[in-house]
Amino acid sequence: MGKVTILRAGPLMTVQDLGRAHHRHEGIAGGGALDLHAARVANLLVGNAEACALLEITLGPTRLRFGDERVIASCGVDNGVSLGKPLRVQTGEELELRAPPIGCRSWLAISGGIVVPLVLGSRATDLRGRFGGCAGRALRDGDELPLGRATTQLAFAGRSASWSAPNEWAQTASPHPILRIVRGSEWETFADEARSAFLKSAYLVSKQADRMGARLAGAGLARKKETELISEAVVPGTIQVSNNRQPILLLGDCQTIGGYPRIAHVITVDLPLAAQLRPNDHVQFEAVTVEEARALYWAREADLERFRVGLQLRSS
């Protein structure tokens, strides 16, 4: 069986897939790649099933060594390697991924997928629960991960393929990110000035930013009346406002319930942008309706289906 060796893990590298369903009632996060779309696209590019486990790389630089010949593809940020384009790596080859100029995370798929054991139906690392992935922890220098057998042979000669993913899927980081949101359950309970400030001003991403979420700093968001709420479900993309009136943007590893008021939710198609936020970035919000969010989602799904069919025609 093939393997990939992590020679340099960088600040935070984990094994992820499309996450865990069916365990929220036990307090277990959905988790998985913070940009599920990028994970699906990267897997498709190397001929894998979309749900195969891959590497989530935070910032960098990182270095990997491949035990045998594989096809790889990376989506998310420009790390100097194969942006959204399949690349063949040789037995024993070492690959260096540099830190991206903008953005935070990339997803690197390897043909055959990473075949760490399934835990509660997924190979994703749950850092808080300390399970899944590689012993439930972030990868360290020297870790070796087993790779599966490639199921589809992509037909391309030479080192890199002639096709690639659309640029907006391969490189999702933006120097001026604008996240589209729908109103949260407690939107109406915020003061008029707070609601307009939320949509008009920029928020700074603080240093407290990880796979659970990012604390933001900017215009204070006061409610009309400060009332205690009964904890309810929160999801990746939920923007809750803590007692100091500053927003917290929740990401894939967020808790299952929360008691802070939810002012808004980032729409599904903009979660890839949210996953690229890093400390000191400025982010702005733009309101859309739930119907618009849904239409945007289905438009992207239709594009993904066309992309999938296109790739199938190239595989032998």
Added chain:
Amino acid sequence: MPLGDTAVVVRVGDSLGKVLATARKLEAARLPGVVEIAPAFASVALFLETPQPFDDFAHTIRAALRRRLPAAKLDRPSRLLEVPVCYEPECGPDLATVVQHCRLSPNEIMRCHCRPEYRVRCVGFSPGFPYLSKLPRALATPRRASPRTEVPAGSVGIGGAQTGIYPLPSPGGWNIIGRTPLRLFDASREPAALLQTGDRVRFFAIDRAEFKRWEK
């Protein structure tokens, strides 16, 4: 009401019976496109595979909730779990805080905490964390001003008017009064969480030596 574009929250009021009945009805209805259903304190959340038109989906949910279920399916008998807890100071670093706040002796706190039959109102926040209701009012103690950076697994805490158990080593703001040797969360087990919403719980006190034996 919608929770972003791919989830919906059904509010039912602050009653465990209603929450459980709603969750069971929605599970039994096997609504198409619903990936999972998770109860909270006064609501049930439904997570969808893909965004659906909200009004249509709300209509489907209402129809599912109007349907009658056989009583046997609705009123599943709740389990009673007896949970051993060591209330020695090394297991309960915040005992002194609770002693001061509640004006009770450590022994009284232990006896008082072991008396009621608690109900698991919700499992959430972190993996396997059970929120238990029916904490005697005499024991209610506000959360710590600054949370501890790491609370050991099995720590039993009081947070305001609730009590709960930290299943995994994690940061925590509740006052820790003891520790159980039981494994509340184990990802290699199905279900991974020992306690599920609706379970009944009773604590009983054990000493250091018994704690060590239980750990094995």
